[in-house]
Amino acid sequence: MNKEMLQKTANQIRKDIVTAVYSAKSGHPGGSLSAADVMTYLYFEEMNVDPKNPDKADRDRFVLSKGHNAPALYSCLAEKGYFPVEDLKTLRHTGSYLQGHPDMKHIPGVDMTSGSLGQGISAAVGMALSAKLFNEDYRVFTLLGDGEIQEGQVWEAAMFAGAKKLDNLIVIVDNNGLQIDGKIDDVCSPYPIIDKFAAFNFKVIAVEDGNDFDQLDKAFNEARLTDGQPVAIVMKTVKGKGVSFMEDQAGWHGKAPNDDEYKQAMEELEKAGEA
Amino acid sequence: MADKKRVANLKLQAAKCRQNVLRMVRAGGHGHVGGALSSLDIVTALYFDKMNVDPENPKMEDRDRFLLSAGHKCLAQYAVLAEKGFFDKEVLDTYGKLAAKIPGHPDMHKLPGVEANTGALGHGMSIANGMAMAGKLDGKDYKVYAITGDGELPEGSNWEAAVAAAKFGLDNLVVFVDNNGLQISGDVTKVMDMRPIDEKFKAFGWAVKYIDGNDMNQILDALDSIPEEKGKPTMILCDTVKAKGLSFGENKAGFHFWNATEELLDQAEKEMAELVSKLEKEKEELV
Amino acid sequence: MAGKKIATRESYGNALKELGEKYQDLVVLDADLAGATKTSTFQKAFPDRHIDCGIAEGNMMGIAAGIATTGKVPFASTFAMFAAGRAFEQIRNSIGYPHLNVKIGATHAGISVGEDGATHQCNEDIALMRVIPGMTVICPADDVEAKAAVEAAYLHDGPVYLRFGRLAVPVINDEESYHFEIGKGITLKEGKDVTLVATGLCVSEALEAALMLEKEGIDAEVINIHTIKPIDEELLVASAGKTGKVVTIEEHSVLGGLGGAVSEVLGTKCPVPTLRIGIEDTFGESGPAAELIKKYGIDAESICRKVKEFV
Numbered sequence: 001m002n003k004e005m006l007q008k009t010a011n012q013i014r015k016d017i018v019t020a021v022y023s024a025k026s027g028h029p030g031g032s033l034s035a036a037d038v039m040t041y042l043y044f045e046e047m048n049v050d051p052k053n054p055d056k057a058d059r060d061r062f063v064l065s066k067g068h069n070a071p072a073l074y075s076c077l078a079e080k081g082y083f084p085v086e087d088l089k090t091l092r093h094t095g096s097y098l099q100g101h102p103d104m105k106h107i108p109g110v111d112m113t114s115g116s117l118g119q120g121i122s123a124a125v126g127m128a129l130s131a132k133l134f135n136e137d138y139r140v141f142t143l144l145g146d147g148e149i150q151e152g153q154v155w156e157a158a159m160f161a162g163a164k165k166l167d168n169l170i171v172i173v174d175n176n177g178l179q180i181d182g183k184i185d186d187v188c189s190p191y192p193i194i195d196k197f198a199a200f201n202f203k204v205i206a207v208e209d210g211n212d213f214d215q216l217d218k219a220f221n222e223a224r225l226t227d228g229q230p231v232a233i234v235m236k237t238v239k240g241k242g243v244s245f246m247e248d249q250a251g252w253h254g255k256a257p258n259d260d261e262y263k264q265a266m267e268e269l270e271k272a273g274e275a
Numbered sequence: 276m277a278d279k280k281r282v283a284n285l286k287l288q289a290a291k292c293r294q295n296v297l298r299m300v301r302a303g304g305h306g307h308v309g310g311a312l313s314s315l316d317i318v319t320a321l322y323f324d325k326m327n328v329d330p331e332n333p334k335m336e337d338r339d340r341f342l343l344s345a346g347h348k349c350l351a352q353y354a355v356l357a358e359k360g361f362f363d364k365e366v367l368d369t370y371g372k373l374a375a376k377i378p379g380h381p382d383m384h385k386l387p388g389v390e391a392n393t394g395a396l397g398h399g400m401s402i403a404n405g406m407a408m409a410g411k412l413d414g415k416d417y418k419v420y421a422i423t424g425d426g427e428l429p430e431g432s433n434w435e436a437a438v439a440a441a442k443f444g445l446d447n448l449v450v451f452v453d454n455n456g457l458q459i460s461g462d463v464t465k466v467m468d469m470r471p472i473d474e475k476f477k478a479f480g481w482a483v484k485y486i487d488g489n490d491m492n493q494i495l496d497a498l499d500s501i502p503e504e505k506g507k508p509t510m511i512l513c514d515t516v517k518a519k520g521l522s523f524g525e526n527k528a529g530f531h532f533w534n535a536t537e538e539l540l541d542q543a544e545k546e547m548a549e550l551v552s553k554l555e556k557e558k559e560e561l562v
Numbered sequence: 563m564a565g566k567k568i569a570t571r572e573s574y575g576n577a578l579k580e581l582g583e584k585y586q587d588l589v590v591l592d593a594d595l596a597g598a599t600k601t602s603t604f605q606k607a608f609p610d611r612h613i614d615c616g617i618a619e620g621n622m623m624g625i626a627a628g629i630a631t632t633g634k635v636p637f638a639s640t641f642a643m644f645a646a647g648r649a650f651e652q653i654r655n656s657i658g659y660p661h662l663n664v665k666i667g668a669t670h671a672g673i674s675v676g677e678d679g680a681t682h683q684c685n686e687d688i689a690l691m692r693v694i695p696g697m698t699v700i701c702p703a704d705d706v707e708a709k710a711a712v713e714a715a716y717l718h719d720g721p722v723y724l725r726f727g728r729l730a731v732p733v734i735n736d737e738e739s740y741h742f743e744i745g746k747g748i749t750l751k752e753g754k755d756v757t758l759v760a761t762g763l764c765v766s767e768a769l770e771a772a773l774m775l776e777k778e779g780i781d782a783e784v785i786n787i788h789t790i791k792p793i794d795e796e797l798l799v800a801s802a803g804k805t806g807k808v809v810t811i812e813e814h815s816v817l818g819g820l821g822g823a824v825s826e827v828l829g830t831k832c833p834v835p836t837l838r839i840g841i842e843d844t845f846g847e848s849g850p851a852a853e854l855i856k857k858y859g860i861d862a863e864s865i866c867r868k869v870k871e872f873v
Binding site for chain 2: 602616854
């Protein structure tokens with residue numbers, strides 16, 4: 001996909017995210033929007049996956065360690081053709097298969113159940129390890145929040161991946177700078193994120209603007225060429241990206257828009273799509 | 276460089292404490308001697324030179340705190356507390372017995388001088404954080420010292436504690452990493468390579484110092500310059516020798532936990548007694 | 563073979579090695595305790611399929627979950643305290659909720675850990691594990707049963723918690739005739755006055771207690787419940803209906819373990835007076851295992867005395 005197509009797809013996914021959260025009357029738009037571009041890039045450019053055959057053995061895997069970004073994941077999967085886009089409106093409804101956090105048992109294309117922060121990266125490490133043990137050549141991508149890396153389990157997993165040289169593992173940190181209680185540096189600063197992953201024996205790729213497809217493209221190409229160590233892509237993003245009143249606001253971490261807000265958000269995204 | 280007399284005295288105390296360790300092994304028939312002996316020089320320097328503690332008043336409010344995150348190294352702490360007079364040395368002979376005051380992992384309610392019930396690895400740094408934070412909140416100037424094992428560092432709770440200690444600027448906290456290079460399953464770098472340890476702690480916002488943890492001179496130099504950096508917690512990465520002082524057990528993972536034979540225990544006791552007389556002589560010569 | 567004693571952790575290691583030959587998709591994980599959990603036995607035979615995760619149990623459970631998603635069968639091994647205890651939430655959310663095919667081999671359960679003391683004596687793991695939906699919980703009584711349980715766990719599709727001990731315990735089952743089925747209790751001795759329901763190392767103690775009781779004129783039935791979840795309701799109800807009195811015996815807290823599980827069944831389906839023998843609501847302590855078993859009242863003599871008072 002070229003850059004323009006990726007941008008268009010990401011814009012559509014943003015509309016899906018906002019619509020799904022609006023329909024659910026709850027959910028996590030902020031982080032879903034900050035990560036919408038990288039997830040679009042993964043599903044529409046980078047990963048070897050097939051929506052017709054979601055369980056094929058040699059597929060690349062994606063684990064959404066920051067599981068509360070389920071709206072972004074579901075929107076990508078729906079747009080990719082894993083299930084009907086229309087179903088996104090059932091998000092978080094009683095009886096819907098689209099649970100508040102990703103559920104691998106019931107949702108085609110979800111490679112790992114997640115939602116409890118810090119755990120997804122371990123599962124991703126397990127998948128990458130399994131590929132190494134049984135000589136398979138798929139790759140495993142996992143997306144973490146910057147607040148999430150305060151969890152000790154992230155460093156258990158990082159230490160393991162570094163020690164075992166899992167170069168088929170790509171850890172992506174969505175550094176939007178905000179967590180529920182506020183700015184991550186005020187709550188319990190995980191900075192310097194880059195030095196931490198480097199000290200845990202990762203090849204670290206810093207991305208200045210994780211909402212820019214050129215920069216993402218460059219980073220993932222570099223990741224592909226990395227040999228002998230796991231990769232951490234630490235990308236600065238804007239929380240709530242694409243919806244003016246949600247941008248850079250911790251308050252939009254886990255809140256649904258009301259009718260007026262929804263209307264405004266969709267108008268803005270519509271306009272962005274035409275540009 | 277630390278004063279010669281000071282060093283000579285501590286070396287002697289450490290040897291006597293090693294005798295206490297052997298006394299407990301004699302009583303119980305076994306023990307986690309490897310890590311106890313590798314970290315024992317540090318514990319000795321803390322209790323006999325640095326820490327503000329009073330064996331007569333173990334709960335003194337302003338006392339410096341010490342805890343072993345690697346609780347299985349408790350033989351070192353029991354040995355030093357006994358030598359320092361926190362309790363009667365006869366208690367050492369109850370090691371391994373039911374209802375002993377000196378159980379396999381330390382219990383703060385059983386033995387005076389023990390500050391925390393440790394043993395489950397990876398808990399100690401968080402507890403030490405809490406003590407150091409309380410000191411800051413109360414405006415007290417006591418320090419908190421903790422020893423963790425290198426093998427224990429993969430435990431994620433350490434990194435949660437590390438981030439928090441830096442955030443709260445706990446420069447009254449000193450953590451020693453007893454880097455003896457061996458854990459129960461063998462070479463730490465083979466079980467789970469956590470190197471580089473110093474770079475990790477630096478990236479987590481700590482001041483880091485690197486010493487030989489069985490060299491009294493270097494231990495004292497490090498302790499004399501704490502905090503290493505104002506506003507930051509201090510990590511002292513100590514290269515040590517597992518089972519230090521057991522001529523036949525040094526640097527052997529098999530001595531992480533020692534099921535002692537009569538013969539080797541006899542030999543160890545003899546060697547340690549010789550070392551004590553030698554160090555006593557050296558100390559006298561300095562006077 | 564009379565008098566033979568083997569710790570069930572040994573059985574675990576030996577079984578893994580045998581199964582490793584048979585099943586190529588079996589992977590063993592450990593957290594720096596391979597020598598103690600006895601996965602070292604497997605490690606020697608299959609070094610490539612033995613992964614030491616270092617002292618990081620939460621991560622180990624997550625790795626096991628990830629491996630399971632690729633169709634392999636991981637056995638994640640550490641002490642009960644650090645499996646059911648430290649990694650509870652990882653087991654619940656990353657293994658239990660997605661119902662992944664992970665086997666947890668938890669050794670050093672209960673007070674028979676001995677000298678390491680309370681920090682390492684897990685008397686709470688059965689309670690913690692059996693409340694996770696879909697989790698199978700097995701606590702074998704001896705070497706024969708333990709080895710059979712490991713293979714049954716491998717063949718079972720879904721998460722299984724296997725509870726093993728550090729202490730060598732008598733071999734009470736006959737290897738030739740023994741048959742293990744998940745969820746099926748075993749009546750070891752029939753009786754009419756009282757039912758003794760035991761699990762793990764307490765099964766041999768209960769058998770011995772039953773012999774002592776016989777001399778006192780009390781005819782006790784002895785049931786081995788090796789699978790605490792799903793529990794054999796049918797067998798329990800039938801026996802309770804026959805004897806009218808039930809005693810549960812376990813090396814675990816009297817709260818939430820075997821005693822809890824049995825009481826839940828009988829309370830609704832066949833209410834009879836019950837006595838729960840186990841570790842009272844307290845922590846353990848350091849000491850030789852055999853002495854602790856006596857001190858905490860789960861040895862044959864204590865059982866005999868308590869049952870006599872109860873009947």
